Amino acid sequence: MISNFAGSTVNLLLKDSPLLNLIGALVGCALLYFAVRWAVPADELQQPAIRLRVMRIAVLSLAVLVSLLSLYMLSSLAMWIGNTLEVRLGSIGFLGTFIADLGDILGMTLTVISALAGAGVLMSLTDRLGRKIIKATTKPMAKGIMMVMSAIAGAALFFMIMAGLDWLYQFKNAALTIAWPLGLGALLGLILSIRLNPRDNFPIGLVIYYIARTIFNALRSIEALIMVIVFVVWVGIGPFAGVLALSLHTIAALAKLYSEQVESILPGPLEAIKATGANRLQTIVYAVVPQIIPPYISFTMYRWDINVRMSTIIGFAGGGGIGFLLIQNINLLNYRAASAQMLAIALVVASMDYISSRLREETI
Incomplete structure (x- = not known):
């Protein structure tokens, strides 16, 4: 509900204001950084008072809301940039469509991610409350x-x-x-x-882990080209079917890589942080997150590179985009237009490969 409220607020007030969306996203990221640094200190010599703990929980809750607003602003900004480029770039307007689709995917997935995260937090709180009630009776x-x-x-x-x-x-x-x-x-x-x-x-956590792992394994075993055929029958020919197929396959693949990276973290930093008396949240922030952020960025960039290449292939099956135009021109024997589109595909793939490699070098 909070995620829907944030998305509706951004769409109502800032839908056609790219500058305000950019400023809001940057300010939100800065506020989130400082809020987390204050609420989760690296060094704490004694147990904080109840009042301070309540203030930290309130600040973290507000930071979550601010982060949702920032992500919705980023989604709105990407869609505006993509739609603008699609009109102005002419024959290579598919680049703008790609950027707009990325923003649309971000906006759609935020609601699902927020719901899952909220369900996890609520489950944890109710589990603790239930244990206390059972122990007291x-x-x-x-x-x-x-x-x-x-x-x-x-x-x-x-x-x-x-x-x-x-x-x-x-x-x-x-x-x-x-x-x-x-x-x-x-x-x-x-x-x-x-x-x-x-x-x-x-072991509710273990049960959820195995259920989620089974679902993701099943999704990952189905290729995106097969998925797009199913989605074309479901939602019709067009980019939306391709976006759904790529999104589903990407989520399944990244979930596998992310989970394995968390399972393979070094135990040394965990033991060192726990030896200082850190609580669970501080252990996650200062021992787990620094170990998983670099490979997470690398996996995400690599998957982004794969999706750029796969977007052409799924277009052959009706997933929209330049791949759909390419197969149409080949069937119509319009080889001049088909060769120009093949050259554009090669340039896009090469550019994305260079950009992703540079981003990996800068961030890792």
Whole structure:
């Protein structure tokens, strides 16, 4: 909801103001940097007071909102630049389309990322609260609380799964999409709560990890060229189908690379930071993040380079862009236009390769 509010605010007030979007994005990045540096200090000799901890949480929450606004401003700026270049560049206006598509992808994914991050934070807070409540109550009462909460969680999980299936297939049957999922989910959650001890630790993080890894492995096993054929049938021929195919395949590939990089970090910095008495957030900021940022930048740049080349290939299957124009001219035997487009593709790929290599050298 916060992400939608931020996006609506930017679209309403700053949609046609590129200068304000640029200034807002830069100011937001600066505020985010200083807020994190203040709220997560490197050295802390004693435990902070409750008032200071509350202020830090408030500042970090405000920093998250500011970062969302900055990213939406950056998305709006990229779309404005892309649309402007598309009109003014003429025959090579596909470069502007590419920039506009990047901004559109950023705006679309922000809502999903914000929802997942908010769900993770809410899950962590409710988990801590539930553990404190269970520890403070007797075993029969803890068992009863666990049964009620497990039934609610099971019903909510089954309802969300069925809601997704209903969105795809339009069952138009309230009993099938609401009543049965709620009842079966509550029953399954109740059965699990009877068999489990309320004071046992449940590895929810490990379960989420394996589920997400299975989904990403399945997505990564399907090539973007196959995905674009499916999306062309779904949303029609055009750049949007290509954007969806590339985005889905990119998310799956980068998730694999990012997760493996986190798993392979050196334990030495973690032990050194923990030895100073740092909490979990400080350990992540000063021991984990410095180790993963350089490879993350390298992986992202490399994937960007791959997507530039793949955008031509998926255009052959109806994904829009210059690849779609190229296959049309080849079929029409218009080899003069096709050769010019092939030359433009070669120039774009070479330019993107040079730019990405220079960016990697500067940032890593």
